Amino acid sequence: MAVRTVGHNQATMNGLREKVLTLDTMNACVKRVEYAVRGPIVLRALELEQELSQGVKKPFTEVIRANIGDAHAMGQKPITFLRQVLALCVHPDLQNSPDFPEDAKRKARSILQACGGHSLGAYSNSSGIQPIREHVAQYIQRRDGGIPADPNNIFLSTGASDAIVTVLKLLVAGEGRCRTGVLIPIPQYPLYSAALAELDAVQVDYYLDEDRAWALDVAELRRALCQARGHCLPRVLCIINPGNPTGQVQTRECIEAVIRFAFEERLFLMADEVYQDNVYAEGSQFHSFKKVLMEMGPPYSTQQELASFHSISKGYMGECGLRGGYMEVVNMDPAVQQQMQKLVSVRLCPPLPGQVALDVVVSPPEPSDPSFAQFQAEKQEVLAQLAAKAKLTEQVFNEAPGIRCNPVQGAMYSFPRIQLPPRAVRRAKELGQAPDMFFCLRLLEETGICVVPGCGFGQREGTYHFRMTILPAAEKLRPLLEKLSQFHAKFTREYS
Amino acid sequence: MAVRTVGHNQATMNGLREKVLTLDTMNACVKRVEYAVRGPIVLRALELEQELSQGVKKPFTEVIRANIGDAHAMGQKPITFLRQVLALCVHPDLQNSPDFPEDAKRKARSILQACGGHSLGAYSNSSGIQPIREHVAQYIQRRDGGIPADPNNIFLSTGASDAIVTVLKLLVAGEGRCRTGVLIPIPQYPLYSAALAELDAVQVDYYLDEDRAWALDVAELRRALCQARGHCLPRVLCIINPGNPTGQVQTRECIEAVIRFAFEERLFLMADEVYQDNVYAEGSQFHSFKKVLMEMGPPYSTQQELASFHSISKGYMGECGLRGGYMEVVNMDPAVQQQMQKLVSVRLCPPLPGQVALDVVVSPPEPSDPSFAQFQAEKQEVLAQLAAKAKLTEQVFNEAPGIRCNPVQGAMYSFPRIQLPPRAVRRAKELGQAPDMFFCLRLLEETGICVVPGCGFGQREGTYHFRMTILPAAEKLRPLLEKLSQFHAKFTREYS
Numbered sequence: 001m002a003v004r005t006v007g008h009n010q011a012t013m014n015g016l017r018e019k020v021l022t023l024d025t026m027n028a029c030v031k032r033v034e035y036a037v038r039g040p041i042v043l044r045a046l047e048l049e050q051e052l053s054q055g056v057k058k059p060f061t062e063v064i065r066a067n068i069g070d071a072h073a074m075g076q077k078p079i080t081f082l083r084q085v086l087a088l089c090v091h092p093d094l095q096n097s098p099d100f101p102e103d104a105k106r107k108a109r110s111i112l113q114a115c116g117g118h119s120l121g122a123y124s125n126s127s128g129i130q131p132i133r134e135h136v137a138q139y140i141q142r143r144d145g146g147i148p149a150d151p152n153n154i155f156l157s158t159g160a161s162d163a164i165v166t167v168l169k170l171l172v173a174g175e176g177r178c179r180t181g182v183l184i185p186i187p188q189y190p191l192y193s194a195a196l197a198e199l200d201a202v203q204v205d206y207y208l209d210e211d212r213a214w215a216l217d218v219a220e221l222r223r224a225l226c227q228a229r230g231h232c233l234p235r236v237l238c239i240i241n242p243g244n245p246t247g248q249v250q251t252r253e254c255i256e257a258v259i260r261f262a263f264e265e266r267l268f269l270m271a272d273e274v275y276q277d278n279v280y281a282e283g284s285q286f287h288s289f290k291k292v293l294m295e296m297g298p299p300y301s302t303q304q305e306l307a308s309f310h311s312i313s314k315g316y317m318g319e320c321g322l323r324g325g326y327m328e329v330v331n332m333d334p335a336v337q338q339q340m341q342k343l344v345s346v347r348l349c350p351p352l353p354g355q356v357a358l359d360v361v362v363s364p365p366e367p368s369d370p371s372f373a374q375f376q377a378e379k380q381e382v383l384a385q386l387a388a389k390a391k392l393t394e395q396v397f398n399e400a401p402g403i404r405c406n407p408v409q410g411a412m413y414s415f416p417r418i419q420l421p422p423r424a425v426r427r428a429k430e431l432g433q434a435p436d437m438f439f440c441l442r443l444l445e446e447t448g449i450c451v452v453p454g455c456g457f458g459q460r461e462g463t464y465h466f467r468m469t470i471l472p473a474a475e476k477l478r479p480l481l482e483k484l485s486q487f488h489a490k491f492t493r494e495y496s
Numbered sequence: 497m498a499v500r501t502v503g504h505n506q507a508t509m510n511g512l513r514e515k516v517l518t519l520d521t522m523n524a525c526v527k528r529v530e531y532a533v534r535g536p537i538v539l540r541a542l543e544l545e546q547e548l549s550q551g552v553k554k555p556f557t558e559v560i561r562a563n564i565g566d567a568h569a570m571g572q573k574p575i576t577f578l579r580q581v582l583a584l585c586v587h588p589d590l591q592n593s594p595d596f597p598e599d600a601k602r603k604a605r606s607i608l609q610a611c612g613g614h615s616l617g618a619y620s621n622s623s624g625i626q627p628i629r630e631h632v633a634q635y636i637q638r639r640d641g642g643i644p645a646d647p648n649n650i651f652l653s654t655g656a657s658d659a660i661v662t663v664l665k666l667l668v669a670g671e672g673r674c675r676t677g678v679l680i681p682i683p684q685y686p687l688y689s690a691a692l693a694e695l696d697a698v699q700v701d702y703y704l705d706e707d708r709a710w711a712l713d714v715a716e717l718r719r720a721l722c723q724a725r726g727h728c729l730p731r732v733l734c735i736i737n738p739g740n741p742t743g744q745v746q747t748r749e750c751i752e753a754v755i756r757f758a759f760e761e762r763l764f765l766m767a768d769e770v771y772q773d774n775v776y777a778e779g780s781q782f783h784s785f786k787k788v789l790m791e792m793g794p795p796y797s798t799q800q801e802l803a804s805f806h807s808i809s810k811g812y813m814g815e816c817g818l819r820g821g822y823m824e825v826v827n828m829d830p831a832v833q834q835q836m837q838k839l840v841s842v843r844l845c846p847p848l849p850g851q852v853a854l855d856v857v858v859s860p861p862e863p864s865d866p867s868f869a870q871f872q873a874e875k876q877e878v879l880a881q882l883a884a885k886a887k888l889t890e891q892v893f894n895e896a897p898g899i900r901c902n903p904v905q906g907a908m909y910s911f912p913r914i915q916l917p918p919r920a921v922r923r924a925k926e927l928g929q930a931p932d933m934f935f936c937l938r939l940l941e942e943t944g945i946c947v948v949p950g951c952g953f954g955q956r957e958g959t960y961h962f963r964m965t966i967l968p969a970a971e972k973l974r975p976l977l978e979k980l981s982q983f984h985a986k987f988t989r990e991y992s
Contacts, residue, residue: 016798016799017762017795017799019799019801019827019828019829019832020731020762020763020764020801021666021667021731021764021801021828021829021832022829022831022832023829023831023832023835025669025731026666026667026669026832026835027665027666027667027668027669028669030665030666030835030839031835033838033839033842034838035838035841035842039838039841046621065612068619070612070618070619071617072612072613072615072617072618073612073613073615073618073619074613075613076613078615078617083586083587084587086586086587087583087586087587087590090579090582090583090586090849091579091580091582091583093595094583094590097593097595099589099593115817116561116566116568116569117568117569117570117571117572119568119569119573119574119817120817120818121567121568121574121813121814121815121816121817121818122566122568122569122816122817123564123566123569123816123817124817125542126534158654158819158843158847159843159844161842161843161844162843169523169526169694170517170522170523170526171517171522171523172523173521173522173523173524191842194842195842198665198839198842235516235517235521266513266516267516268516268517299513302512303512303513303515305515305516305517317617318617319617320617320618320619320844320845321611321615321616321617321618321619321620321845321847321848322616322617322847322848322849323654323844323845323846323847323848331515332515332517333515333517333518333519335518335519336515336517336518336519336522339519339522339526339527342529342530342531342535343526343529343694345531345534345535346529346531346534346657346687346690346691346694347654347655347657347658348534348655348657348816348819349816349817349819350819351654351817351818351819351847351849351850352817352818352819353586353818353847353849354847
């Protein structure tokens with residue numbers, strides 16, 4: 001008897017029918033989607049963790065997941081006040097507990113007051129709980145030095161990814177040479193490439209300038225746009241500031257130039273500003289696109305279309321698992337805004353616990369509140385630690401030959417460039433792997449350190465990088481960085 | 497000077513440019529999306545609530561939102577144990593509180609043990625927390641009389657809607673006459689029509705038989721399929737059981753016949769079973785498609801592809817706001833399943849609070865646990881109330897001339913047929929409204945009762961219906977049903 005193999009043709013030969021849904025018959029756009037942050041390297045990390053837990057011997061005792069901006073998973077503690085408010089909302093009997101401060105109780109009461117049946121178990125409006133939208137608007141107004149924000153232009157979301165995909169969905173249209181083109185930075189956060197593949201839009205790459213600390217250059221935007229105009233209709237410009245994976249913080253001048261460019265070229269602006277609280281470098285400061293746009297005055301302030309995105313997953317709170325965020329739209333056609341309202345209503349509403357957490361972030365305790373001091377202390381502690389780790393990362397990597405790391409001005413990642421010996425590059429190609437994927441897989445197998453290769457974010461041809469979070473605990477980070485640098489040296493020797 | 501008007505052409509004439517994103521340039525598929533459950537009638541209800549709160553006089557004192565299955569908003573209390581576990585997960589300091597039972601504490605500890613950094617703030621695996629997937633599999637196995645379920649085939653989700661759209665997304669392919677056709681019941685839950693419009697798939701309607709209590713008839717499936725084959729490639733059959741909005745519970749024989757049909761016609765089966773705990777009528781019983789499929793044996797059990805969906809928003813818990821659910825896939829091509837895994841990873845993970853709530857639903861307290869008695873009492877109380885309200889609804893409506901209501905065997909809605917006088921139909925057409933939309937809007941304006949017209953779900957040409965939830969509190973429901981019946985009588989007189 002023939003040995004039984006699992007396989008397409010074999011199955012058919014054995015008398016089983018083809019399945020209705022196969023790789024051949026499925027949605028081809030979905031097949032093209034790639035998402036490196038949770039890709040093959042992370043699946044391998046999972047397997048290694050399982051092997052370790054089963055007692056299999058490895059050259060390391062734990063897998064360090066430095067692949068994803070997941071602060072709590074790396075040991076960061078939740079902000080106490082945020083969790084107190086959320087617990088009070090989930091289980092209102094706690095209003096009688098002496099262990100919760102008065103301001104947390106008050107906030108929970110006011111949130112539940114705005115919920116159907118005074119319960120987090122009711123659906124909210126599809127754009128979010130109304131008073132929370134108002135708090136978001138007030139937060140933006142404070143952040144932007146008094147420039148007003150309209151609660152009707154705020155849409156709460158299931159993390160920023162959800163809102164970004166919603167806006168892209170509205171913008172995607174046309175066929176052939178009239179398909180919507182979307183300019184995205186390279187390196188990029190791969191949500192963008194994944195969403196564009198799924199929506200069958202045209203990805204238009206503009207390169208950030210590694211030699212100038214990943215600065216965005218309008219001349220490069222213009223090059224990318226001109227080249228794209230031959231084969232699609234570029235209508236959208238995506239910006240990530242502070243940068244992911246690249247960590248740069250854009251100057252005010254740069255933002256002005258980008259807005260002017262978008263206006264002249266008739267591009268809808270999407271500003272991914274989820275790391276707005278994560279700015280560490282001296283001299284760097286976060287400027288929101290909304291603020292700069294408004295300060296530039298007409299015609300920019302009155303006509304340039306903008307959607308900007310924020311999240312509770314990053315910043316100092318790191319509440320990834322709750323899935324919360326918001327977007328603000330500016331100068332959007334009211335009829336389109338109604339269409340967006342309709343579209344989000346099909347998914348009913350963003351999760352209420354995430355909305356609650358967002359409310360705490362945008363309307364935290366005031367100086368006169370009992371929780372103010374602790375809230376501020378916890379927040380500053382997290383941000384100070386991140387700033388120190390950003391600096392340490394840059395420093396340790398730049399001491400290593402063959403690794404060059406731009407300053408981590410903001411966000412949560414370093415994206416160092418690595419030299420790989422030609423023999424390693426050839427070996428990778430033999431294995432059908434990108435050279436930095438090959439490097440990262442070897443790194444994982446030998447050290448347990450899980451980082452994402454540059455090929456998952458995009459990079460200039462012939463350059464190699466990896467993205468590593470700065471989130472591991474301070475006492476772990478230095479040895480980790482050194483171990484990684486040493487592995488790179490060993491890898492280089494091995495393939496020289 | 498000309499009076500300033502807001503308008504497209506006017507704007508252009510005033511020297512303002514066209515926006516980049518307009519109704520003309522936006523995604524045409526999104527424009528075609530409709531979602532009646534949160535449509536115009538609900539927006540009007542919102543306005544009326546605002547007017548009431550501002551002291552505007554109306555013929556009613558409150559708006560009754562009987563448009564959506566939102567149990568907590570209608571006053572249903574959360575299940576105590578579920579909220580205790582969730583509060584303990586959100587705020588682990590509560591482990592020291594004497595106010596929480598030992599089994600809730602134990603469950604919370606075991607959930608947090610499986611979370612990154614032991615925090616709900618960490619991302620989970622994209623398919624959900626592993627032990628929760630295992631509990632779901634055990635739950636299915638118990639529910640289905642011991643037929644095994646594989647945790648690797650379970651994907652947790654952000655409510656059922658999210659999972660349904662994910663599977664449809666995989667299935668949609670082709671162009672022109674080869675576009676994927678998806679058979680859906682009429683009347684249907686409008687998530688389906690909305691998702692198909694957005695994905696640009698072909699909606700293929702099969703009609704449920706109102707005269708036989710909304711039974712599903714295979715001859716009608718065959719008719720719909722044959723007719724569709726002329727202009728698309730039908731590859732998917734969606735079933736909603738218990739029915740939404742129609743409330744029927746399918747017999748085992750019917751399910752077998754549907755499975756046989758799907759197998760013969762090579763259709764991927766999608767079974768929306770979110771109301772599986774909501775079965776009220778004597779003689780009615782829930783049979784899962786998975787169980788029937790497996791009991792039918794080969795080739796069905798080994799080859800028929802199926803995805804089935806469940807949610808924490810319905811049942812006895814009604815935790816809509818937490819956004820949780822799962823799907824189980826059966827006989828799916830492993831390569832496609834990998835593609836699905838990849839696709840869901842782009843959105844990172846379902847919200848962790850919803851995962852926690854799901855865990856409580858699928859692995860509730862056992863008879864030996866301290867919370868068992870209260871959990872069961874609360875659950876049975878909700879279900880008994882719903883059963884009584886289902887019966888009451890049918891009874892009151894059927895006493896009214898011109899209203900005919902099938903038994904509400906399951907789910908959470910009645911979908912009565914209403915006679916509308918020809919003059920009302922003509923008047924509606926003059927206003928550009930569907931006749932039952934006209935009726936429902938008038939009902940809302942005069943009584944404050946918000947229900948969804950049948951046109952939002954689909955119905956046979958020339959018939960009119962509305963969907964009303966059975967969720968209002970018992971003491972409110974009878975007067976509400978009577979008020980609605982009286983309004984229908986008055987409306988009929990007015991237009992006769």
